[in-house]
Amino acid sequence: MPDRTMTRDIVYHPNRLHTPLRRIGPRGSGKWERISWDEAFDTMAEKLHAIRDEFGPESVAIGTGTGRHLIIWMPRLAHALGTPNWIEPGFAQCFFPRVNAGFITYGDFPVSDFISGTPPACMMFWGQNSTITGPGGEPRFCTHTALAHNPKIIVIDPRETELAKRADIWLRVRPGTDDALGLAMLNVIIGEDLIDRPFVERWTYGFDALAEHVRQYTPEWAEPITWVPADKIRAAARLFAQTKPAMLKWGCAIEHTPKCFQTVRTLALLPAITGNIDVPGGWVFGNEGLGPFPLLMDKVPPETLAKRLGADRFKVLTNERGFPGAHIPSVLEAMREGTPYPVKAFLVFGNNTLTTYANTRQVYESLMKLDFMVVADLFMTPTAELADIVLPAAHWPEVDMVMGYPSLANNGVGILQKAVQVGECKSDDEIVTELIRRMELEHGTEPVHEVLDAVLAAGTVGLTFEEMKEKGFVTVPMRFRKYETGGFRTPTGKVELYSTILAHMGYAPLPSYEEAPESPYSAPDLARDYPLVLTTGQRIPFFFNSEHRQVAKLRRAKPDPEAEIHPDTAAHYGIADGDWMWVENQRGRIRQRAKYSPGLDPRVVAAEHGWWFPEAPAPEYGMWTSNVNLLTSNEPPYDPAMGTYHLRALLCRVSKVDPADLPPSGGC
Numbered sequence: 289m290p291d292r293t294m295t296r297d298i299v300y301h302p303n304r305l306h307t308p309l310r311r312i313g314p315r316g317s318g319k320w321e322r323i324s325w326d327e328a329f330d331t332m333a334e335k336l337h338a339i340r341d342e343f344g345p346e347s348v349a350i351g352t353g354t355g356r357h358l359i360i361w362m363p364r365l366a367h368a369l370g371t372p373n374w375i376e377p378g379f380a381q382c383f384f385p386r387v388n389a390g391f392i393t394y395g396d397f398p399v400s401d402f403i404s405g406t407p408p409a410c411m412m413f414w415g416q417n418s419t420i421t422g423p424g425g426e427p428r429f430c431t432h433t434a435l436a437h438n439p440k441i442i443v444i445d446p447r448e449t450e451l452a453k454r455a456d457i458w459l460r461v462r463p464g465t466d467d468a469l470g471l472a473m474l475n476v477i478i479g480e481d482l483i484d485r486p487f488v489e490r491w492t493y494g495f496d497a498l499a500e501h502v503r504q505y506t507p508e509w510a511e512p513i514t515w516v517p518a519d520k521i522r523a524a525a526r527l528f529a530q531t532k533p534a535m536l537k538w539g540c541a542i543e544h545t546p547k548c549f550q551t552v553r554t555l556a557l558l559p560a561i562t563g564n565i566d567v568p569g570g571w572v573f574g575n576e577g578l579g580p581f582p583l584l585m586d587k588v589p590p591e592t593l594a595k596r597l598g599a600d601r602f603k604v605l606t607n608e609r610g611f612p613g614a615h616i617p618s619v620l621e622a623m624r625e626g627t628p629y630p631v632k633a634f635l636v637f638g639n640n641t642l643t644t645y646a647n648t649r650q651v652y653e654s655l656m657k658l659d660f661m662v663v664a665d666l667f668m669t670p671t672a673e674l675a676d677i678v679l680p681a682a683h684w685p686e687v688d689m690v691m692g693y694p695s696l697a698n699n700g701v702g703i704l705q706k707a708v709q710v711g712e713c714k715s716d717d718e719i720v721t722e723l724i725r726r727m728e729l730e731h732g733t734e735p736v737h738e739v740l741d742a743v744l745a746a747g748t749v750g751l752t753f754e755e756m757k758e759k760g761f762v763t764v765p766m767r768f769r770k771y772e773t774g775g776f777r778t779p780t781g782k783v784e785l786y787s788t789i790l791a792h793m794g795y796a797p798l799p800s801y802e803e804a805p806e807s808p809y810s811a812p813d814l815a816r817d818y819p820l821v822l823t824t825g826q827r828i829p830f831f832f833n834s835e836h837r838q839v840a841k842l843r844r845a846k847p848d849p850e851a852e853i854h855p856d857t858a859a860h861y862g863i864a865d866g867d868w869m870w871v872e873n874q875r876g877r878i879r880q881r882a883k884y885s886p887g888l889d890p891r892v893v894a895a896e897h898g899w900w901f902p903e904a905p906a907p908e909y910g911m912w913t914s915n916v917n918l919l920t921s922n923e924p925p926y927d928p929a930m931g932t933y934h935l936r937a938l939l940c941r942v943s944k945v946d947p948a949d950l951p952p953s954g955g956c
Contacts, residue, residue, distance in 0.1 A: 294839060294841060294842065295683075295684075295685065297839050297840070297841060298666065298683055298836065298838075298839060299683050299685055299686070299708065299710055300710065301667070301838055301839070303667055303668070303838055303902070304666060304667060304680070304710065304711070304713075305665065305666060305667060305668060305678065305679075305680035305681070305711075305713070306680050306710065306711025306712060306713065307322050307323075307680060307711060307712050308322070308323050308324065308325055308327070308328035308677065308678065308679050308680065308712070309321065309322060309323065309677070309678040310323045310327070310328070310331070310676070310677055311675065311676050311677075311678075315656060315661075315674055315676075316656070316673060316674055316907055317907070318673055318906045318907035320678070325712060325714070325722075328677055328679060329722055329723060329726040330726065331676075331677060332662060332677060332723055332726070333723065333726040333727045335633065335659075335660045335676075336348060336369070336633060336660070336727060337727060339632045339633045339659060339660060340369070340370070343629070343630055343632055344629070345369055345370030345371045345592065346370075346371050346372060346373055346592065346595045346629060346631075347371075347629065347630055347631055347632045347633065348366075348369055348371045348373070348631070348632070348633045348634075348635070349371065349373040349374065349375060349614070349619050349622075349623075349631050349633070349634050349635070350362050350363075350365055350366040350369075350371070350373070350374035350375070350634075350635050350637075351374070351375050351376070351634060351635065351636040351637070351639055351641060352374070352375075352376045352636070352637045352638055352639055353376070353377070353637070353638035353639035353640075353644070353833070356638065356684075357684075357687065357689040357690075357691065357704075357716075357717070358637050358638050358715075358716035358717070359376060360581045360583070361637075361716055361717045361720045362374050362376070362637060362720075363583045363584075363585070363613075364581075364582065364583055364584050364720065364732055365635070365720045365723070365724065365732070367583060367584035367585050367587055367588050367731070367732075368584055368587070368724045368729045368730075368731050368732035369724075369727075369729065370588060370592060371592075372588060372592055372593045372594075372595055372596035372597075372599075372614065373596060373597055373614040373619055373631065374613055374614060375613055375614050375615075375616050375619055376613060376639075377616070377639070377644055377645060378540075379605060379613035379614075379616070379930075380543075380548075380602075380605055380615065380616065380927070380930045380931045380932040380933070381540065381543055381544060381548075381932055381933070381935060382540035382543055382544075383540060383543070383695075384605075384613075384930075385543045385548050385549055385552045385927075385930050385932065386538060386543070386552050386556075387696065388549070388604050388605075388607070388929075388930070389549065389552040389553050389556045390556065392553075392604070392778075392784070392787055392789045392790060393553065393556050393557070393560070393778075393783060393784055393785075393787065394556075394560075394565070394573070394776055394777075394778065394783055394784075395776045395777025395778040396573045396574070396776070396777055397573070397574070397696045397697065398556075398559070398565065398566075398571035398572065398573060399571065399572060399573075399574065399694045399696075399697040399699070400430075400535050400536075400537060400570075400571065400572075400694075401533075401535070401567075401568055401569055401570060401571070401572040401766070402430040402433070402434065403699055403700065403763055403766060404568045404569070404572075404766045404768075405568075406533065406568030406569040407433075407434050407437035407439065407569055408434055408437075408439050408533050408534060408535040408569040408570065409439050409440065409531045409532055409533055409534065409569065410439055410440040410441075410442070410527060410528055410531035410532075410533075410534035410535070411431075411434060411435070411439045411440070411441055411442070411534075411535050411537060412441075412442040412443075412444070412524075412528050412534065412535070412536050412537065412558075413441070413442070413443045413444070413445070413451055413455075413537045413539075414444040414466070414536060414537065414538045414539070414541075414542065414555060415444065415445065415466065415538060415539040415540065415541030415542040416537050416538055416539025416540075416541070417445070417449050417451055417539070417826070417827055418431040418537055418539070419431055419432065419435075419449075419450065419451050420827055420829040421539075421827040421829075431537070434535075439531075440456050440527055440531050441454060441455040441456050441457075442455060442456065442457045442458075442459070442524050442527060442528060443455040443457070443458045443459070444458075444459045444461050444466065444469065444524075445458070445459075445460070445461070445541075446460060446461055446462065446463050446823055446888065446889065446892055446894065447823075447826060447852060447885065447887070447888060447894055448460070448885065448886075448887025448888065452887070453887075456527065457520060457523055457524045457527060459514075459516045459520055459521070459524055460515065460516065460887070460889060461514050461515065461516055462513070462514050462515040462516075462821065462889070462892075462937075463821055463822075463823040463892065463936050463937040464545045464804035464807060464821075464936060464937025465510075465513050465514040465515075465804075465937075466541075466542045466551050466554075466555070467547060467550055467551040467554050467799065467800070467801045467802065468505070468509075468510045468513045468514050468801045469510055469514045469516060469521065470551065470554035470555045470558065470799070471502055471505035471510070471554055471799065471800075471801055472505050472506065472507045472509065472510035472514075472518075472521050472525075473521060473524065473525040473528070473558060474498070474502045474505070474554065474557060474558065474561070475502045475503065475504075475505045475506055475507070476507060476521065476522050476525035476526065476529075477525050477526075477528075477529045477558070477561060477562065478498070478499045478502060478561065479503070480526070482525070482526065482529035482530060482562070483529070483561045483562065483563075484561065484562055484563025484564075486563075487560075487563040487565070488560075488561055488563075491565075491771060491776070491782050491783055492560060492561070492782055492783045492784075492785050493778075493780040493782040493783065493784050493785060493786060493788070494784065494785040494786020494787075494797070494798070495561070495785055497785070497786045497798060498557070498561075498785045498786060498798060501798045501800075505801065506518075507519075507521040507522050513801075513803075515889060528558065528562065529562045532562075532563070532564070532570075533564055533567055533568060533569035533570040534559070534562060534564050534570060535559075535564070535569065535570055535571065536555065536558060536559050536564075536571065538552075538555055540825070541823075541825065541936065542555065543932065544824075544825065544932070544934075544935035544936040544937075545804050545927075545932065545934060545935070545936060545937050546804070546805060546924075546925050546926055546927050546932055546933060546934055547802040547804070547927055547932075548927050548930060548932040549604060549795075549927050549928075549929040549930045549932070550796065550799045550800055550801075550802065551799075553787070553799040554799035557785055557799070559571045560783045560785065561785070565771075565783065566768050566769050566770055566771060567768055567769065568766075568768060572697075572699075572766065572768065573697065573770060574696060574697025574698050574699055575697070575698065575699050575748055575764040575765070575766065575767065576697075576698050576747055576748055576764075577692055577698040577699060577700065577701040577747045577748050577749045577762065577764040578690065578692040578698045578701055578743050578744065578746070578747040578749070579742070579743050579744070579745065579746020579747040580743075580746065581739075581743055582739060582742065582743075584731050584732055585608070585612075587730070587731045595629070596612065596613075596614050597614040597615055597618035597619050597622055597628075597631075598614055598615025598618045598931050599614075601615070601926075601928075601931070602615055602926070602927075602928070602929060602930055602931035603793045603794075603795075603929065604790075604793070604795070604929035604930050605929070605930045605931045607793075615926075615931040616645060616922065616931075617922045617923070617926070617931070617933060618931075619631055620645075620650065620651060620654040620922070621654075623654040623655070623657050623658060624650075624653060624654045624657050631658075632658060632659040632660065633658065633659060633660040633661070633662075634655065634658050634660075634661045634662075635661075635662045636661070636662065636663045636664070636665075636671060636675070637663075637664045637665075637681070637716050637719075638664065638665060638681065638716065639665075639671070640665070640669040640670065640671045640672075640833075640834040640835075640898075640900070641655065641671045642655075642669075642670045642671045642674075642900075642911055642915075643669075643670065643671075643834040643897075643898055643899070643900050643911060643915050643917060644833055644834055644897075644898065644917070645917065645922070646917050646920035646921060646922040646933055646934070646935055647875070647917065647920060647921055647922040647923070648911070648912075648915055648917045648918050649875075649876070649918065650922065651917075652674075655671070655674050656674065660676055661674060661675045661676050661677075662675055662676065662677045662678075662679065663675040663677075663678050663679070664678075664679040664680075664681040664716060664719055665678070665679075665681055666680075666681055666683055666835075667838055667902065668906070669834075669900070669909070670900055670907065670908055670909050670911040673906060673907035673908075673909075674907075679714070679719060680711060680712060680713040680714070681713060681714070681715070681716055681719070682710070682713045682714055682715040682716075682718075683710075683713075684704060685704075685706070685707045685708055686706055686707070686708055686709065686710060686713055686715065687704060687706055687715040687717070688703070688704065688705055688706050688715075688736065688737065688740070688753070689703065689704045689715075689717075689740070690702075690703050690740045690743060690744060690753065690756070691703070691704070692747075698747065698764070699763065699764050699766065700761060700762065700763045700764065701744070701747065701749045701756075701761070701762050701764070702756075702760060702761035702762070703753060703756045703757065703760065703761075705757060715736075717736045717739075718736060720732075721733065721734070721735070721736055737753055740753045741753055744756065748764050749762050749764065785798075786798055790929070793929075795928065795929050804934075804937040805925050805934070806921070806934060806937070806938050806939050807821070807937060807939070808821065808891075808939070811939065814874070814939055815939055817874075817941065818872075818873050818874070818939035818940050818941045819891075819939075819941060820857070820891060820892065820893050820939065820940050820941060820942065821889075821891055821892045821893070821937060821938070821939065821940075822871065822873070822892075822893050822894075822895060822919065822936075822937075822938040822939065822940040823892060823893070823894045823895075823936045823937065823938075824894070824895050824896075824897050824916045824919075824920065824935055824936055824938075825896075825897045825916075825935060825936065826852075826894055826896060828846055828896060828898070830842040830843075830845045830846045831846065831898065833897070833898045834898035834899075834900060835898075837899075837900065837901070837902055838902045848880070848881050849880040849881065849895075849896045849899040849914040850880055850881045850882075850883040850896055851869060851871055851880040851881070851882060851883065851893055851894065851895040851896065851942075852883045852884075852885035852888055852893070852894040852895075853869070853882050853883070853884065853885065853888065853893050853894075853942065854884075854885060854886065854888045854889065854890040854892075855884045855886055856890050857890045857891075857893075857942075858882055858884060858942075861942055861943055861944065862944050863882045863942065863943075863944045864882070865882060865883065865884040866881055866882065866883075867881065867882050867944055867945070868880070868881055868882075868944070868945035868947075868950060869881065869882040869942050869943070869944060869945060870942060870943045870944070870945055871893060871895050871916075871919065871940050871941075871942055872919070872940060872941060872942075872943075873919050873938060873939055873940045873941070875918065875919055875920075875921065876918040876919055877918070877919075878895070878913065878914050878915060878916060878918055878919060879913060879914055879945050880895055880896065880899075880914055882942075893940055893942060895916045895919075896916065897915075897916045897917065898915075898916075899913075899914040899915055899916070900914075900915060901913070901914075919938065919940065920933075920934060920935050920938065921933060921934040921938070922934075
């Protein structure tokens with residue numbers, strides 16, 4: 289975890305972007321000239337006006353990275369511009385499937401209770417390793433504090449993480465079969481009458497239908513699918529149901545296959561039927577310390593919102609009940625092919641698109657077709673090298689911002705105050721606001737602090753930014769079982785085990801199992817050439833996705849990408865621990881160092897994501913050597929509700945890299 293010294297290493301890094309840049313050679317040539325902010329804003333305003341006038345506002349797309357303070361400013365910019373097309377990798381692949389499932393099932397987004405003082409008696413970590421990562425605005429020390437009370441621990445993960453080693457029960461699930469495992473646990477809890485009957489009978493809708501539906505999904509049915517023994521499935525289900533309060537900690541690993549939404553829905557029902565909803569030490573609903581952020585969606589005509597790419601197919605992804613965004617593969621297709629209409633401009637904030645979107649080669653082809661591209665970031669990246677204008681963004685010590693923790697629940701509210709000014713760097717919210725003003729758009733011109741004050745005033749904290757400076761952080765007193773006075777904010781007023789919303793949308797109202805489209809069982813012919821199951825995306829505690837590889841201290845701790853492999857599997861292919869290893873499939877190949885993992889199933893390989901090499905030559909920075917998104921797929925089939933594509937549970941093969949194929953520097 290980066291400390292304050294490492295934060296200074298980032299803020300004052302010699303390779304930080306300090307001034308706006310304009311490309312002076314062909315796209316991707318790496319030739320730039322320094323320009324002023326006035327020149328940058330004037331150029332952006334002129335280009336965007338011309339594109340909007342010729343092709344319509346929907347021809348401009350906004351892209352952003354994962355959810356820090358800038359994420360809420362991007363839809364505001366998009367809607368001020370009049371475009372419905374803003375995208376973020378998490379919409380279909382990380383966090384937002386859980387957000388949408390929460391709102392559809394509960395009428396709200398449930399989060400783990402870490403502030404009431406009641407520790408959980410059981411913690412079930414499903415596809416999340418929160419001892420080394422802080423998901424959804426939850427600092428990882430919350431997990432460590434809860435673990436200090438010695439709860440029962442259940443871990444569902446293909447990898448033998450440190451958390452798995454200390455677990456009471458570790459279920460080493462086959463990647464991509466979490467839905468089958470969850471359904472089997474529902475089968476046990478319901479079949480053995482381990483439910484919280486008073487809660488289920490009074491506060492859930494569709495229990496009888498769910499009970500009949502999951503009767504078929506026995507642990508014996510799940511065992512050959514999940515590679516988890518039936519007796520361990522039963523033990524985990526019983527432990528979770530019989531230990532109160534119990535907390536489900538779920539992560540983005542469950543959201544990385546084309547059947548993610550039914551998987552998320554399956555897991556969302558486990559705390560409900562066991563009565564762990566809005567109780568101390570369980571799942572709770574937010575106290576809304578912050579009010580809603582003014583996204584300006586109401587300023588966009590309905591006929592324009594209907595043009596959101598993917599809205600005709602992926603109704604949960606684009607549904608206003610959650611946090612609607614466009615479908616990334618559809619946006620990329622509009623860039624490349626101009627269908628169903630062209631996307632000509634792309635404004636990217638805090639995202640290294642070429643390393644964090646699936647199918648890197650197709651992403652590259654799409655970006656090369658753009659008429660105009662802007663990237664705001666801390667450093668030059670492979671993505672920024674393709675832009676027309678590059679803007680120097682501010683890091684967190686350089687911004688004023690309001691934060692709610694955990695995300696969407698806002699049970700705690702804090703602020704950051706700008707401490708330093710580096711070069712000519714500007715915060716993303718300042719960039720957004722000034723661009724809106726330069727374009728003389730109708731909405732979104734309010735000063736940043738005015739917006740922050742409005743969000744604070746609309747929440748239960750009720751303070752201004754200036755008043756918050758005296759406090760720094762405010763915890764909103766918890767209230768539990770809020771549903772007892774107003775029910776749940778669903779059409780039935782109850783937890784919808786059987787979803788009336790999904791039924792109305794034309795989707796399955798009860799969760800179900802589906803084999804991943806690229807697996808040893810669904811694609812046996814492909815598996816003959818690529819016999820190993822590939823999972824991706826495990827957290828690297830020294831980096832954040834593709835960030836921070838410029839920081840020398842962090843790179844010393846993690847100099848090279850690593851792919852975990854069982855020693856027996858590695859020996860079969862003549863690969864020693866630490867050897868450079870090819871990981872390849874029908875889409876491409878990458879090299880990462882083999883890391884022996886005796887706890888991993890011999891049929892599984894776990895590769896790291898986000899890798900590029902800032903020290904390698906520009907403009908590509910070694911992007912094509914170890915980037916796992918060269919192996920992932922954004923092609924159909926997609927999740928019918930969320931449009932999710934294939935980041936895990938893929939097929940691959942491995943081989944040793946011939947030392948003659950390595951450059952003198954090694955990995956890059």
